[in-house]
């Protein structure tokens with residue numbers, strides 16, 4: 001290789017920042033059903049069209065000091081952090097996998113998951129497009145490994161692709177959590193988006209890492225979710241007074257919907273309040289049927305068929321889709337104590353790529369020692 005690795009590391013970072021800038025657009029437009037192509041980037045409030053020099057990842061935000069050039073109102077910090085996170089993730093993945101096909105696949109996968117993280121945190125949904133894309137990246141990565149005879153991707157028992165095996169195991173695990181939640185607590189323990197995200201994670205990450213990622217997600221959820229709840233509760237108290245000053249209207253721009261919904265709901269978020277707002281649980285038969293669909297990839301086949309405009313597939317998708325959207329909207333209305341799990345799954349998955357194997361080895365060594 002003529003060019004030293006540090007050069008490619010910097011290139012990975014630049015590419016990551018550019019992709020992060022694209023993800024910002026995706027995070028806004030995808031869940032709102034807006035076209036990804038036209039119009040070009042613009043301020044959602046004053047419609048100021050961004051010039052090329054306003055659109056430089058990372059730098060423009062700093063130069064403009066986080067304000068729109070048109071209307072001067074603050075641009076949410078999310079735009080900056082998405083670019084920083086994507087940039088850092090791409091560099092770390094390049095550092096982890098070097099100039100291989102793994103880096104390409106994991107960067108594409110991470111991009112989809114980062115978009116899913118921010119959309120789910122804001123609106124409590126993960127667009128199917130992102131989950132399907134991430135899943136296909138996992139299968140494509142596996143297929144490339146099989147075709148190039150990479151021992152890591154060798155077929156299981158000589159016939160079963162690892163990506164499909166991992167996807168089935170991980171989605172089954174999450175469907176089981178759904179079913180147990182319905183049976184024991186009569187409530188939706190896990191959204192359908194989470195099941196599909198688990199399936200995508202299982203398709204790309206080696207099975208051990210995928211399972212570790214779910215444990216890391218629970219840990220991250222407990223830590224960050226707990227901290228967020230405390231922070232929101234204290235913020236609601238301190239904002240209760242300043243609300244009448246008309247200050248709130250300006251802050252309530254849509255990309256801060258998550259935080260603004262929680263400040264709109266009465267500050268007395270007692271256990272009674274949240275149980276009243278609890279959305280109605282999915283009927284068990286429905287959960288079993290959709291769960292079986294996800295495990296057997298039938299939802300993907302239907303979506304693919306609908307894409308090809310095959311009649312029955314189009315009708316099936318129309319039957320499935322509105323139901324799911326309603327569910328997802330219900331999720332969105334849920335009380336202030338409700339926290340989406342998707343963002344933590346993304347954090348868990350990205351962490352597991354780097355520390356999953358050391359954690360497994362550490363656990364095995366510890367268990368081995370404990371057994372003696």
Ligand SMILES: [Zn+2]
Nearest residue numbers: 043046068071
């Ligand atoms: Zn503006």
